[in-house]
Each structure stands twice: as structure tokens, then as C-alpha cells.
Amino acid sequence: MKALARRSLRQVIGVIGGSTIETPEISFVARQLGSLIIEEGYSIVCGGLGGVMEEVCKGAFKRREKLGSKNLGVIVGILPGTDPNEANPYLDIAIPTGIGQARNVIVVLAADAVVAVNGGSGTLSEMALGWQFHKPLIALKTTGGWAEQLANQALDNKRSDSIIGANTPKEVIQLLRKLL
Amino acid sequence: MKALARRSLRQVIGVIGGSTIETPEISFVARQLGSLIIEEGYSIVCGGLGGVMEEVCKGAFKRREKLGSKNLGVIVGILPGTDPNEANPYLDIAIPTGIGQARNVIVVLAADAVVAVNGGSGTLSEMALGWQFHKPLIALKTTGGWAEQLANQALDNKRSDSIIGANTPKEVIQLLRKLL
Amino acid sequence: MKALARRSLRQVIGVIGGSTIETPEISFVARQLGSLIIEEGYSIVCGGLGGVMEEVCKGAFKRREKLGSKNLGVIVGILPGTDPNEANPYLDIAIPTGIGQARNVIVVLAADAVVAVNGGSGTLSEMALGWQFHKPLIALKTTGGWAEQLANQALDNKRSDSIIGANTPKEVIQLLRKLL
Amino acid sequence: MKALARRSLRQVIGVIGGSTIETPEISFVARQLGSLIIEEGYSIVCGGLGGVMEEVCKGAFKRREKLGSKNLGVIVGILPGTDPNEANPYLDIAIPTGIGQARNVIVVLAADAVVAVNGGSGTLSEMALGWQFHKPLIALKTTGGWAEQLANQALDNKRSDSIIGANTPKEVIQLLRKLL
Numbered sequence: 001m002k003a004l005a006r007r008s009l010r011q012v013i014g015v016i017g018g019s020t021i022e023t024p025e026i027s028f029v030a031r032q033l034g035s036l037i038i039e040e041g042y043s044i045v046c047g048g049l050g051g052v053m054e055e056v057c058k059g060a061f062k063r064r065e066k067l068g069s070k071n072l073g074v075i076v077g078i079l080p081g082t083d084p085n086e087a088n089p090y091l092d093i094a095i096p097t098g099i100g101q102a103r104n105v106i107v108v109l110a111a112d113a114v115v116a117v118n119g120g121s122g123t124l125s126e127m128a129l130g131w132q133f134h135k136p137l138i139a140l141k142t143t144g145g146w147a148e149q150l151a152n153q154a155l156d157n158k159r160s161d162s163i164i165g166a167n168t169p170k171e172v173i174q175l176l177r178k179l180l
Numbered sequence: 181m182k183a184l185a186r187r188s189l190r191q192v193i194g195v196i197g198g199s200t201i202e203t204p205e206i207s208f209v210a211r212q213l214g215s216l217i218i219e220e221g222y223s224i225v226c227g228g229l230g231g232v233m234e235e236v237c238k239g240a241f242k243r244r245e246k247l248g249s250k251n252l253g254v255i256v257g258i259l260p261g262t263d264p265n266e267a268n269p270y271l272d273i274a275i276p277t278g279i280g281q282a283r284n285v286i287v288v289l290a291a292d293a294v295v296a297v298n299g300g301s302g303t304l305s306e307m308a309l310g311w312q313f314h315k316p317l318i319a320l321k322t323t324g325g326w327a328e329q330l331a332n333q334a335l336d337n338k339r340s341d342s343i344i345g346a347n348t349p350k351e352v353i354q355l356l357r358k359l360l
Numbered sequence: 361m362k363a364l365a366r367r368s369l370r371q372v373i374g375v376i377g378g379s380t381i382e383t384p385e386i387s388f389v390a391r392q393l394g395s396l397i398i399e400e401g402y403s404i405v406c407g408g409l410g411g412v413m414e415e416v417c418k419g420a421f422k423r424r425e426k427l428g429s430k431n432l433g434v435i436v437g438i439l440p441g442t443d444p445n446e447a448n449p450y451l452d453i454a455i456p457t458g459i460g461q462a463r464n465v466i467v468v469l470a471a472d473a474v475v476a477v478n479g480g481s482g483t484l485s486e487m488a489l490g491w492q493f494h495k496p497l498i499a500l501k502t503t504g505g506w507a508e509q510l511a512n513q514a515l516d517n518k519r520s521d522s523i524i525g526a527n528t529p530k531e532v533i534q535l536l537r538k539l540l
Numbered sequence: 541m542k543a544l545a546r547r548s549l550r551q552v553i554g555v556i557g558g559s560t561i562e563t564p565e566i567s568f569v570a571r572q573l574g575s576l577i578i579e580e581g582y583s584i585v586c587g588g589l590g591g592v593m594e595e596v597c598k599g600a601f602k603r604r605e606k607l608g609s610k611n612l613g614v615i616v617g618i619l620p621g622t623d624p625n626e627a628n629p630y631l632d633i634a635i636p637t638g639i640g641q642a643r644n645v646i647v648v649l650a651a652d653a654v655v656a657v658n659g660g661s662g663t664l665s666e667m668a669l670g671w672q673f674h675k676p677l678i679a680l681k682t683t684g685g686w687a688e689q690l691a692n693q694a695l696d697n698k699r700s701d702s703i704i705g706a707n708t709p710k711e712v713i714q715l716l717r718k719l720l
Contacts, residue, residue, distance in 0.1 A: 012633065018336075043633055074614050074632055082460065082649055082673065092614055093552065093583055095635065095650045098673075100442065100458040101309055102282040102639070109622055110635045120336030125308035129281055131301040133622065133638075145336075156198075156300030156325075192453065223453055254434050254452055262469055262493065262640065272434055273372065273403055275455065275470045278493075280622065280638040282459070289442055290455045313442065313458075378696075461669055462642040480696030481671040488665035489641055505696075516558075516660030516685075 010073055011180050012043045014111025014135075016126040017052025017119050018145070026118050026143050027055050033115065033140070033169040034059030038072055040173055045110045047103070048077020048087045048094055052117045057090035078106050105129055112180055113138065115172055116163075118145035127163065131155040136179045138172055141165040190253055191360050192223045194291025194315070196306040197232025197299050198325065206298050206323050207235050213297065213320070213349040214239030218252055220353055225290045227283070228257020228267045228274055232297045237270035258286050285309055293318065293359055295352055296343075298325035307343065311335040316359045318352055321345040370433055371540050372403045374471025374495070376486040377412025377479050378505070386478050386503050387415050393475065393500070393529040394419030398432055400533055405470045407463070408437020408447045408454055412477045417450035438466050465489055472540055473498065475532055476523075478505035487523065491515040496539045498532055501525040550613055551720050552583045554651025554675075556666040557592025557659050558685065566658050566683050567595050573655065573680070573709040574599030578612055580713055585650045587643070588617020588627045588634055592657045597630035618646050645669055653678065653719055655712055656703075658685035667703065671695040676719045678712055681705040 015034070021027045034056035037044055044060050046053045057075050064072050077091040080100050087094035097103045104122065108114050108130040116127055116139045124146045130137050141151035151165030166172045195214070201207045214236035217224055224240050226233045237255050244252050257271040260280045267274035277283045284302065288294055288310040296307055296319045304326045310317050321331035331345030346352045375394070381387045390412045397404055398420035406413045417435050424432050437451040440460045447454035457463045464482065468474050468490040476487055476499045484506045490497050501511035511525030526532045555574070561567045574596035577584055584600050586593045597615050604612045617631040620640045627634035637643045644662065648654050648670040656667055656679045664686045670677050681691035691705030706712045 010632070045633075045635075076616070076633055076635070078635070084650075092550070093585075093616055093633075093650075095585070095616070095618070095646060097646045098460040098649050099282070099462050099639070099642070099645070100285065100460075101312055102279070102285040102459050104309075105280065105282040105639070106635060106637045109638050110624075110633075120338060121308045121311040124335060125305045125312065128301045128305035128308060129284075132281055132305065155304060158300060190452070225453075225455070256436070256453055256455070258455070264470075264472075272370070273405075273436055273453075273470075275405075275436070275438070275466060277466045278469050278640040279459070279462070279465070279642050280640075282639050285459070286455060286457045289458050290444075290453075459642070460645070461672055462639070462645040464669075465640070465642040480698060481668045484695060485665045485668035485672065488661045488668060489644075491661040492641060492665065515664060518660060 010041065010043055011112040012045050012110060013037050013176065014107055014114040015044060015046045015053070015056045015117065016107065016114060016123050017117035018123055019049045019051035019053065021051050021055065022118060022144065026052065029140060029143055029169060030055035030117050031059030033117065033172060035063035036169050036173050038064050039067065040176070041073060042176070043073030043076065045076045045078060045107060047107055048079040048091060050088055053077070054088035054090065057088055061090035078103050078110065101125070108133055108135055111135060113176055116140065116147040118143040119147050120145060123147070128155060131159065134159065137163040138166050138175055139163050140172065142167055190221065190223055191292040192225050192290060193217050193356065194287055194294040195224060195226045195233070195236045195297065196287065196294060196303050197297035198303060199229045199231035199233065201231050201235065202298060202324065206232065209320060209323055209349060210235035210297050211239030213295065213352060215243035216349050216353050218244050219247065220356070221253060223253030223256065225256045225258060225287060227287055228259045228271060230268055233257070234268035234270065237268055241270035258283050258290065281305070288313055288315055291315060293356055296320065296327040298323040299327050300325060303327070308335060311339065314339065317343040318346050318355055319343050320352065322347055370401065370403055371472040372405050372470060373397050373536065374467055374474040375404060375406045375413070375416045375477065376467065376474060376483050377477035378483055379409045379411035379413065381411050381415065382478060382504065386412065389500060389503055389529060390415035390477050391419030393477065393532060395423035396529050396533050398424050399427065400536070401433060403433030403436065405436045405438060405467060407467055408439040408451060410448055413437070414448035414450065417448055421450035438463050438470065461485070468493055468495055471495060473536055476500065476507040478503040479507050480505060483507070488515060491519065494519065497523040498526050498535055499523050500532065502527055550581065550583055551652045552585050552650060553577050553716065554647055554654040555584060555586045555593070555596045555657065556647065556654060556663045557657035558663060559589045559591035559593065561591050561595065562658060562684065566592065569680060569683055569709060570595035570657050571599035573657065573712060575603035576709050576713050578604050579607065580716070581613060583613030583616065585616045585618060585647060587647055588619045588631060590628055593617070594628035594630065597628055601630035618643050618650065641665070648673055648675055651675060653716055656680065656687040658683040659687050660685060663687070668695060671699065674699065677703040678706050678715055679703050680712065682707055
């Protein structure tokens, strides 16, 4: 399968988290996470807006600029509205969907694995949808919000695994290496 | 506003819950809930499939048959797939959407208030989406699952209220009378 | 199959057409169409807004009121936005979807057959989608717009039939009796 | 506006067309179109499957490989299903949406301008939706299908322009330079 072959070269990490930043630590962790994901050779998909989404993209974008390699992943935002200018400025491509919160489904479906950072009800819906679609889920358990609350928990008995709790972005990368 | 006037005559209750029934009690409670909602004059919207969804519709359908009145609400199922024959047999109208789990968004948007019964990850995503859309949420806290776990909790700080826990279908109706 | 059995008792006609009325004749034809569809025992699904959609619903609503029977179909609007108050006032149930024009897909999927009245680009997209989903399509060829332009045409060679042209709402009903 | 600034550096061309290739000429034209679009510095979005979609992506992919520059656009496929392996092998990123034909809306929304090649009912729905969203539309009028039939036509009177007919991929690029 050609498609599979190409996909395995460039896997996609979905990063989910709120559009507001609650503490400077969340901002720092999100940026570091983006930086490490892109350095590892993955592409990134997120909801494309501000807050955690923007910090992750910024970290990835800046790191890729520094590394200067053309062989790194792309940064994609799946927007709820119809206007590409809603997007944060660190995306390679903005996908306005016009389907509102239903775009949460696409953010998790487009990912080979999903990482949650902090997060309110929107992030919670994405964690639940990622679980339904049998996506590997990692939660940064030091960031508060639903990521912290659901780390190391199963969302129902349809899967035998759990949402994996990670303490640091580095640990996330180690987990992704094993999972993908 | 004519539209508003008509809507206030026939409000819509979204009922969310899993497609499998875990205990006979859940089945009984779901049927009773459907029966009381329709008797109260509301319409019902749900995901249209089996399990809790079917029991709620069955309770409503049978009760309406017994009451024999033409002035009662309609029973609507918002299906994930494209085939209306996926629907449980107690709907007045089946809406195949072809948008998969993204239809969860529509189930909660179509409702004036949402009631959760038991529920796994699919129900959890609907509770989270209902919260985001500022829908009043009631959880039957004796039915287990995410309904029980999230009763009396706030999903984030964007709303000042909580998911309201209810012990019985009768209590749900009393809450709906106050909320709507 | 219980579901099938019930569906055959109450089939759903999708009516598509623009949100503006170009001539008084279109308004008259749309109202008559709604009236005849509901009298025939079908349910109606449409995009839920004004213009042709509202006239069809109004015709159905008024006719049902006059007939006074409780054994008639329901009138359903699938709205693009999140606000039920966008709906025209002749619906039994308004389904706000929040998915914008993607709701066009649902309008045709929810129908057992689709009837086009006049119509611009939105109606054209629904005719094309209805064709893709192998829905029987009827176009009122005296109403102008895309209904007139595509009457008696095939949209591609994936189906061996055509969009059936009809001259009057009465002829539409005769066609529906044969098709469903 | 940072977002605008970045977007203007890398605009997105949506290419729409069927999943089957009717003649070798269509295949050739589609590949050439992809090649020229990517060379011009645009990103490409399409439905991500086979046929015209695959030929466009292949042309772009091969051309980018030859040019060897890291400063070229990305190739994105918006898939109808949930499985990334449905995608053709020339995408940088596959976005499985799970929303079926409703993804047609996203293909046109994600584009700054849309180019149609040949095409049946699926492509027709995308042309109609692109028109509704006020996207500039170009049709390769030598490729048959709906692209040929609707070249130089307006789909309704809500816009004062027309779908612009082009004879060759080169002419498409000249038009895009003017339009964007």
C-alpha cells in the first residue's frame, strides 16, 4: 500500500487544548510540545485557533525555522468557521470547515495519536471522540483541566487501554515513539 | 416572533445515552423518562439507534399511543449513517446524516435541554458539546456511567452553573419545568 | 424489519428551493406542493428557512390543520445555524445543525425522494448531492431556476435514470406514488 | 494581521474533479495543472481520493520533487471517510473527516480559488457550494463533464461574475495570478 508507506514516513499528531491560556506554565509546555513533535518528524493537526493551539503551532513553527530542514512535517489547523483569518499565524495550511464544533471530530480523526494539554469542555469532547475512534490518547497531567483529570483513566469499557498520563513533553515523545 | 411562539409550545428534550443497555434498571428508567417527557408535551430528539436511545423512544411512543392525543410531541432520531433502517422502530422521523459521530453535535443543538442516562465516551462527548453550546444539562445520577460521574459538576469555568443531578425521571420533569 | 415497516407508513419527501421567492407563481406552487404532500400522508423535510422552504411548510401546516387528522406526517426543518429561531414558523421540529451549508447533505439524506422548486446554487448543490445518494429526484419544470434547467436530465452516468420533470404539484404526487 | 500575511504567501487552490478518469487527456491535463499550481507557489487542497484528484496531486508531487525547493506549497486531501489509507499516495497530509459527502463543503471552503476538471455530480455539488461561498471558480472547459457545461455561466444571480472558462492549465495559472 503506497498510501500507508507515505503515512508512516510522516505521521500526524493531534494536539488539543483550550483557546485561552490559564497559566504561563501551560504556554511554555505547549510550545515545547510543538517544538519536539515537529523535530521528531511528525506533522501537527490542531483546531487552528489561539491559546494552547497557537502555542503548540508557534513552538513547531519556530523550531522548524531554526532547524531549516525541508524534511519536516506540516502544521495544519482545522477551523470551526468559514474564515481562514481566524487562524493563528503559525499554520502551513488553514482548513476553514464551516461546521462549527463538529470540526472537533475531524481534528481527532486526522491524527494518528492525540495529545491533550489542560482543556475545558471543548477539549473534553475531543478526548471523548478520540476515544470513540480508537485513537491513542496522551494527557499532559501537569497542565490541569481535563488532561489532568482524565490521565490514566479509561473513558468506557469499549477499549482495554487508558488515556496515558505524561509528565513532560519529552515523555510524550517517548510515548509516541512506542505507540506509532 | 412567530418562530419563538411555536417553539415554546413544543420544546425539544435531547436524551443521550449509550447504544447498549448495561442493567435492566437503566432500561426501565430510560423508558419511564421517554414516557414522562412525551406526556409533558415535549418533543424528543436522540441519536436514533438502539440501547438507551431505543428505550427512551419506546417509552414515549407507547405512552403517546395510550394517551391517544394528537397534541403531543414528535420523536426524532439523528442517525450517524446514511441508512434510515439503522433507526430504532419508535421514531416519527429518522434523519440519516452521513456525518458519523459529528451528528452528536446536532443531537444537542436540536435540544432545548439535554438529559443524560448512563453513557460511555459517546455520551461524554455529547455532554461536553451540550455544555459548550450552553444547553441546560441534567444527569440521571442513579444510572452509572458518565451521567453519574458528572452529576452536579461544572465541565469548565465558562458557565457558572453545573450539570444538574436528578434521582428519578419524575425529578427530571420537575427540573425541566423550571428550566424551560 | 420493524424500522422498515414503520418507514413505509410515513415516508419523507425532501423539498428543496431557494430562500427568496422570485415570482408569486413560485409561492403558489410551493404552498400547493406542501399541501398535497402532507395530505398524501408523507412527512416533509426541508432546509427550514424562508422563501420556498417556508411556503412549502406553510401549505402543509395549513392543510393539516384543516384536515384535523392526527395521522398525518410531520414537518421538519434542518437549519444551517445553531439558532432554532432562524426557522420558519410552520415546522413541527427545527433541527439547528451548526454545520452551515453542509446541512444540505442531511436534507437530501433524510428524504426518500427529493422535489426541487426553482432554486439557485444552494438548490443545485442539493440536487447534485441527492443524485450522488441515489435519491429519486423530481423537478418542477415550470418554476424556473435549476429545477427547470435540469428537469429530464441525468447529472452523470453513474445512474441510468434522470431527474424527472413534473408540470404541477399534482403530477409530483402521482410520480411519488409510483416511485416510493 | 499576521494570519493574512502568511496566507498571502501561500494561497490555496482547490482542485475538484471525479474519482474516475474518463480519457487519457483528462489525466494529462490534471497532472499538468497540479504541476503548474505547485510551481507557482500555491498549496493544493482536494478530495484526496483517486482519479482527477490523484492525477493533480501526482503532478504537484513529482514537480516539487524535481524542483527540490523547500519553499513550495503543501498538498492536502480532505477525505470523506475515517480511514487515511483511502487517500492517494501523493498527499503531504490526509484529513479523514468521517462526514462523507459533507466534506465537499470543506474542500471549497479551504480554497482561495477553485478549479474544476471534468466532473460528475460530486464535482457539480462542489461548484455549486463554491459559488455559494463566493469563491472564484475556474472551469477547464476542454475536459468535458460539468466543468465544460458550466464554463462561462453564472449559477444564480447572487453573484455578478461567472465561472471562468479556461482552455489550458497555463491559462488557469494566468487567471489565478489575476484573481488572487
